[in-house]
Amino acid sequence: MSETPSTKSGPDLALGTVADELADGAMRVGHVGGESVLLARRGDEFFAIGAECTHYHGPLAEGLIVDDTVRCPWHHACFSLRTGEALRAPAFSPVACWSTEIRDGKVFVGERKAGPVSKPLRVSGSRRAMPERIVIVGGGAAGFAAAERLRGEEYQGTLVMLSSEDAPPVDRPNLSKDYLAGNAPEDWIPLRPDSFYSDNGIDLRLGANVTRIDVAARQVVLDDATALPYDRLLLATGAEPIRLPLPGMELPHVRTLRSLADSRTIIERASTARRAVVLGASFIGLEVAASLRTRGIEVHVVAPEAIPMERILGSEIGQFVRRLHEEHGVIFHLGDSATGVDTRSVKLKNGGALDADFVVAGVGVRPRTALAESAGLALDRGVLVDAYLETNVPGVFAAGDIARWPDQHTGESIRVEHWVVAQRQGQTAALNMLEGREKFAAVPFFWSQHYDVPINYVGHAEAWDALEIEGDVAARDCLVRYRRNGRVLAVASIHRDVESLAAEVRLERAAA
Numbered sequence: 224m225s226e227t228p229s230t231k232s233g234p235d236l237a238l239g240t241v242a243d244e245l246a247d248g249a250m251r252v253g254h255v256g257g258e259s260v261l262l263a264r265r266g267d268e269f270f271a272i273g274a275e276c277t278h279y280h281g282p283l284a285e286g287l288i289v290d291d292t293v294r295c296p297w298h299h300a301c302f303s304l305r306t307g308e309a310l311r312a313p314a315f316s317p318v319a320c321w322s323t324e325i326r327d328g329k330v331f332v333g334e335r336k337a338g339p340v341s342k343p344l345r346v347s348g349s350r351r352a353m354p355e356r357i358v359i360v361g362g363g364a365a366g367f368a369a370a371e372r373l374r375g376e377e378y379q380g381t382l383v384m385l386s387s388e389d390a391p392p393v394d395r396p397n398l399s400k401d402y403l404a405g406n407a408p409e410d411w412i413p414l415r416p417d418s419f420y421s422d423n424g425i426d427l428r429l430g431a432n433v434t435r436i437d438v439a440a441r442q443v444v445l446d447d448a449t450a451l452p453y454d455r456l457l458l459a460t461g462a463e464p465i466r467l468p469l470p471g472m473e474l475p476h477v478r479t480l481r482s483l484a485d486s487r488t489i490i491e492r493a494s495t496a497r498r499a500v501v502l503g504a505s506f507i508g509l510e511v512a513a514s515l516r517t518r519g520i521e522v523h524v525v526a527p528e529a530i531p532m533e534r535i536l537g538s539e540i541g542q543f544v545r546r547l548h549e550e551h552g553v554i555f556h557l558g559d560s561a562t563g564v565d566t567r568s569v570k571l572k573n574g575g576a577l578d579a580d581f582v583v584a585g586v587g588v589r590p591r592t593a594l595a596e597s598a599g600l601a602l603d604r605g606v607l608v609d610a611y612l613e614t615n616v617p618g619v620f621a622a623g624d625i626a627r628w629p630d631q632h633t634g635e636s637i638r639v640e641h642w643v644v645a646q647r648q649g650q651t652a653a654l655n656m657l658e659g660r661e662k663f664a665a666v667p668f669f670w671s672q673h674y675d676v677p678i679n680y681v682g683h684a685e686a687w688d689a690l691e692i693e694g695d696v697a698a699r700d701c702l703v704r705y706r707r708n709g710r711v712l713a714v715a716s717i718h719r720d721v722e723s724l725a726a727e728v729r730l731e732r733a734a735a
């Protein structure tokens with residue numbers, strides 16, 4: 224992401240704030256030396272850190288203080304109030320820290336601490352293993368987060384990251400949102416500049432397609448027959464878009480969206496198109512629809528369900544999302560499906576055809592488990608891992624969209640396709656490859672964005688028997704709880720960020 228200069232807002236915190244004016248757990252934004260600073264109180268302690276999240280510049284003052292951390296209201300990153308360290312993805316870079324001093328009942332923000340602030344390692348010396356060679360298969364959310372965390376933990380061994388993509392790890396969620404809509408410049412897309420990998424001794428190999436894992440010989444084999452030995456292996460191969468078995472789906476104007484290259488191809492198509500058909504009315508399909516509408520393209524969405532996203536979010540949010548898209552000019556063909564595509568149109572099951580200059584199929588993904596399967600790893604609709612994200616083969620870990628793990632919050636074995644979960648799993652797997660023995664305990668979180676409406680979701684409810692709405696969905700101000708047997712399993716929200724964070728904390732504590 225690009226850096227936006229902080230604006231000078233609120234009081235000059237260097238001049239002092241009456242300490243009693245800030246209650247325990249409260250925050251105030253001001254400025255010091257031209258930089259935007261968050262002053263926060265925890266008990267009798269006062270902390271001053273950068274006011275903007277290092278993910279997408281979310282306003283931390285609108286988030287939630289939990290112990291001595293602050294959580295970002297937008298996508299639930301978490302920063303240490305003591306050190307500014309980014310403790311949880313999706314933020315990786317720390318925020319700045321300032322000294323504070325209390326004099327005569329006032330708290331003064333002083334010097335900006337010289338960065339980077341040193342942080343304790345999570346894997347202590349006695350337990351720390353130093354495998355000589357770690358190989359990560361996958362250059363996406365989980366793979367990147369694992370590599371970053373390994374070097375952050377001062378892992379000194381050889382670290383190879385293999386990605387079949389052409390681009391270094393990118394901000395994948397953006398590929399269907401601002402980037403596709405034309406609102407995000409190119410420099411927002413890489414998770415880190417190219418130099419990050421060489422500077423940190425990460426041997427990132429792009430266009431590297433792993434075809435085989437030899438678990439007995441502890442090596443991975445690429446399609447050019449290169450064999451790479453490992454002492455620890457992380458499989459983070461993600462998921463791939465499902466291709467409908469219909470006539471015409473192989474035509475060049477029928478696209479799916481997973482990679483930066485896919486997004487660029489759709490943008491290129493959109494530059495000369497008048498009309499697009501999107502197959503599928505779930506998250507990616509509808510985000511693509513929104514972005515194409517922003518580009519002024521006529522968009523038709525074809526999907527078999529009666530209400531978009533109903534299975535995951537319930538009918539109320541689903542109906543709201545449908546109306547929102549209709550207000551922006553999207554034309555739905557629900558309860559219908561495509562039977563084939565030709566160069567000019569999409570044929571529909573219910574009869575008729577829709578003209579289309581291009582087609583985007585967003586009908587779901589399937590985890591890329593072929594490598595794991597051929598290596599003999601235990602599978603169950605994904606790669607089975609234990610609470611430490613290790614597979615049934617010692618030394619081989621899996622994280623992200625492919626991993627099915629024992630979720631301590633629901634007591635079920637679950638697999639999700641969420642950006643933040645993949646990153647946090649990558650971080651946990653990294654620690655455990657160094658014998659950190661940390662259980663993956665994060666409450667699942669995802670967000671989706673449709674025009675100017677963000678939907679946040681914490682927890683996991685594959686099925687629920689009661690749905691409870693607080694607020695007004697149509698007014699874009701609501702909290703929706705999904706309960707089973709009386710217990711809240713998940714909470715979706717629109718513009719109720721603090722409540723969403725509080726729900727996350729409750730779910731965490733319920734399982735603790």
Ligand SMILES: Cc1cc2nc3c(=O)[nH]c(=O)nc-3n(C[C@H](O)[C@H](O)[C@H](O)COP(=O)(O)OP(=O)(O)OC[C@H]3O[C@@H](n4cnc5c(N)ncnc54)[C@H](O)[C@@H]3O)c2cc1C
Nearest residue numbers: 361362363364365387396433461623624640641642645669
């Ligand atoms: C357009 C889009 C928008 C999204 N928006 C959101 C959102 O708003 N919120 C949200 O929570 N989630 C979102 N997601 C989902 C999120 O991006 C995924 O859950 C996340 O990327 C999963 O991370 P991962 O590391 O498991 O897989 P990926 O990020 O897909 O990375 C997998 C990597 O493995 C590589 N790979 C696969 N097989 C091989 C092989 N054999 N050899 C070498 N490399 C291989 C791939 O090239 C890729 O680099 C979105 C996904 C897409 C596609």
Ligand code: FES
Nearest residue numbers: 276278279281295
């Ligand atoms: S802006 Fe803070 S987590 Fe995304």
